Amino acid sequence: MSTAIARDINFTRWLFRAYLLLLFLVPLPLGSNRPLFWSLLVTAVAALTLIWGVGWFSGVARWPSRIRGAKWAFILLAGFVVWAGARGYFTTEIAPTSDSLLLSIGFLLLAFLTIALVRSKRRALLVLYTLVLAGLLQAIYGSLMMLSGVEWGFFAQKEFNRGLATGTFVNRNHYANLLVLSLSAGFGLLLAQMNLQGAQNMRQRLRSLLQAALGPKARLRIYMVVTVIALVLTRSRMGNASFFAALTLVGLFAWWRLRLPSRPLMVLVISVLVIDVFVVGTWFGVEQVIDRLQKTVQVEQNEWVIQDKNRIDTDRESLQIIRQKPIAGWGGGSFYTVYPAWRGDDQMFMDHAHNDYLEFAVEYGLVGLALLGVFVLLCFLQAARGLRDRDTPRTFGFSFASAMAIVAMMIHASVDFNLQIPANAAWFIVLCILPFTIRD
Numbered sequence: 001m002s003t004a005i006a007r008d009i010n011f012t013r014w015l016f017r018a019y020l021l022l023l024f025l026v027p028l029p030l031g032s033n034r035p036l037f038w039s040l041l042v043t044a045v046a047a048l049t050l051i052w053g054v055g056w057f058s059g060v061a062r063w064p065s066r067i068r069g070a071k072w073a074f075i076l077l078a079g080f081v082v083w084a085g086a087r088g089y090f091t092t093e094i095a096p097t098s099d100s101l102l103l104s105i106g107f108l109l110l111a112f113l114t115i116a117l118v119r120s121k122r123r124a125l126l127v128l129y130t131l132v133l134a135g136l137l138q139a140i141y142g143s144l145m146m147l148s149g150v151e152w153g154f155f156a157q158k159e160f161n162r163g164l165a166t167g168t169f170v171n172r173n174h175y176a177n178l179l180v181l182s183l184s185a186g187f188g189l190l191l192a193q194m195n196l197q198g199a200q201n202m203r204q205r206l207r208s209l210l211q212a213a214l215g216p217k218a219r220l221r222i223y224m225v226v227t228v229i230a231l232v233l234t235r236s237r238m239g240n241a242s243f244f245a246a247l248t249l250v251g252l253f254a255w256w257r258l259r260l261p262s263r264p265l266m267v268l269v270i271s272v273l274v275i276d277v278f279v280v281g282t283w284f285g286v287e288q289v290i291d292r293l294q295k296t297v298q299v300e301q302n303e304w305v306i307q308d309k310n311r312i313d314t315d316r317e318s319l320q321i322i323r324q325k326p327i328a329g330w331g332g333g334s335f336y337t338v339y340p341a342w343r344g345d346d347q348m349f350m351d352h353a354h355n356d357y358l359e360f361a362v363e364y365g366l367v368g369l370a371l372l373g374v375f376v377l378l379c380f381l382q383a384a385r386g387l388r389d390r391d392t393p394r395t396f397g398f399s400f401a402s403a404m405a406i407v408a409m410m411i412h413a414s415v416d417f418n419l420q421i422p423a424n425a426a427w428f429i430v431l432c433i434l435p436f437t438i439r440d
Contacts, residue, residue, distance in 0.1 A: 008062040008119075011055050015048055016117045020126060022048075023430065024134045027178055030154050031169050032422040035099070041422055042106035049109045052116055064116045070382075070436035074111065076375040081108050083368050084332050091331025093338075100332025100363070103422060110426055111433045118437040121394045125192065127434065128185040128401060131427060135182020136223045139230035142167035142175060146233055165233035169421075176239025177418040179231045180408045181427045183243060186224045188401025190268060192394040193217055224272075238415045246408035247272065254400055257387040311354045311415065317342045318358040322366075329365030338362065352420055356413035359420065379432035380406045386435050398438050405431040 022044050029037040055061035067074065081104045084097075091097040118124050142165035145151055151158045154168040161172045169175035194217075231240060251269035321330070321342055330338050336351040343350075353359035360369045379402065386399025409418065409428055418424045 004062060007060050011060045012052070012117055012119070015052055016123060016126075018044075018048055019113055019117050020130045023127070023130050023427065026426055027134060027138060027423040028154065028168050031174055031178070031424065032426075033170070033174075033420075038103060038106075038422040041426065042102055045106045045109045045113065048113055052113070061116075064119070066436060067112075067115050070115060070433065073375055073378045073382075073433070073436065074108075076371050076378070077108050077111060080364070080368060080371040080375070081105055083371060084364060087328060087331045087364065087368075090328070091334055093331055093334045096333030096337065097331040103425075104332070107425060107429050111429050114430050114433040115437055118434070121398075121438055124398050124434060124438055125189065125394070127430065128189050128192075128398070131182050131185035131431075132189060132220070132223055132227075135179055135185070135227050138167040138169075138175065138182075139179060139227040143226070143230045143233055164235055165230050167230070171421075172234040173236045173239055173412075173416045174418055174421045174424060176231055176234040176236035177242075177409070177412050177416070177421075177424055178427065179227050179234075180239060180243045180246070180412070181405050181424065181431065183224060183227055183231070184246070184401050184405040184408060184431065186220060186227070187247065187268075187272075187404060188397040188399075189220055190217060190224075190397070191400050192397025194268070194393055194397075238412050242408040242411040244273065245411055246404045250400060250404045250407055253384075253403070254387045254396075257384065314339075314350050314353055315355055315358060318353045318355065318362055322358070322361050325365060326361075327365045327367055329361065329363050329368060332363050335359055335362050352417040354416055356417055356419045359417055376406060376410070376432065379435065382435040386438070395438055399435050402431050402435045 022041070026032050026041055032038045032041050052061055056063060081101070084101050084104050088094070088097045088101060114127075118127055145153075145158075145167075146163065146165045151162050153166060153170065158166065160166075160170060164172050165175065166172045167175045167178075169178070228243075231243060234240075247269060251266070255266060317339065321338060335353060339350060339353075353362065357369065360372060383399040383402040383406070386395045387403065389395045389399075405428060412418055419428065
C-alpha cells in the first residue's frame, strides 16, 4: 500500500464514521422534517465536506477517482442546484425557496461525500448495515409503540395516525418508505454474502445451509422480518405495494441480467415473498393493507372509481398550476403558498402535492423535473450494469440494493411526497450514488 493511500485511509476513517452516524441519526427527529433538524443535517454535511476539503488541499486526502464514472450524475445534480438557485431570483416566496436551495446543496454535498468516503467494498457494506440497523431501530420502536398502546412518536404523544406504526415520524407513509429503503439495503447485504453460482455438490449445499442458519445472514434475515412486520403495521398501501413490487421486478430483472439462471437469487426472492407475505403478514394484519388497496379503486355502474378524492383533486389542481409556468416553475418550496389560490371550495388544504413528480414540476418546472429524472435514470443504469456481475457478489448486492430502492421510490412517488422528507431523500441519494463507488 502506498503512503498516499495509507494517509487517505487514516484521514478519512473518522470522517467516514461521522458520515455513518449522520445516516443513522437523520431519521430520528421526525425524519428531520423540521427547520431545526434539517438545518443540523445540512450543517453537518457541510462541515464534513469542509474537513475533507482541507485534507485534500493539504495533500492528506485523495481526490476520488471514481467520480469520473459518476460525472454526468453529478453534473445533473449540480445543474438542478444551480437551477433551483436561479429560480430564487424570480420567486415570490423567498424564504421557502431559500430553504429548498440549502437542502438541495446539502444533498449534493452528501452525494459527493458518498463518493469521497466510500472508497472500498467494505465501507459500502458498512453503509448498508447502517441503513439496516437504523431501519431496525425504527421498526422496533414503531411496532412497540403501536402494539403496547403507548403511542409515542419523537419524545411526545402522537397526534396523528394513532393505532398505526409510525416510528419517530408523523406520517405513516413516510415511515413506511424509509423502512422500504432499509429493506432494500438489507436485500443488498444478503445478496452480497451469497454465492450466486449456487452449490455444486451436497457438501457445498450443507455448508451453505449451516452458514445461512448460524451465520450473519440469519441475523440479518431476522432484522428484515422485524422491519417487514413494522411495514405491515403501518397499513400504508403504497408503502407495502412498492416494497413487494420493487422486490419482484428487480429480482426478475436481475435474474434476466445474469443471463444464466441463478437459483440462489430466485430462491431468496420467492422465500421472502412467501414468508413475509403469507406468514408474517397473516399474523400482523396484511389483509387490512390488502383491504385498503381494494377499496382504493372500485367499480360502480361499470366504471372505475378511485376512492381518494382529496389526492385526485390535488393532482388535478397541481396540473393546472404547472400549465401556468411549465418550464421554470414557481420556485422551490412554494407549493403550499401557491396551491391555496387553485384549491376548490370543498378541497382540504394540502401543504404538499402527494405526488413528488407533480410537486417538483410545480416548484422547479419541467426543466428541474427532467434534471432529477435523468439523474435517477443514470443511477439505475449504473446499478443495472452491476447486476450482470455474478462473479462478484458484493458488487451484485450493492447494485441490487440501489436498483430496488430506486424502483420502490419511483412507485411510491406517484402518490406521496417522500422526497420532500429530508431523511428519506438523504438515504435515497446515498443509495443512488452507491453503485458508482464500487465500479470504475
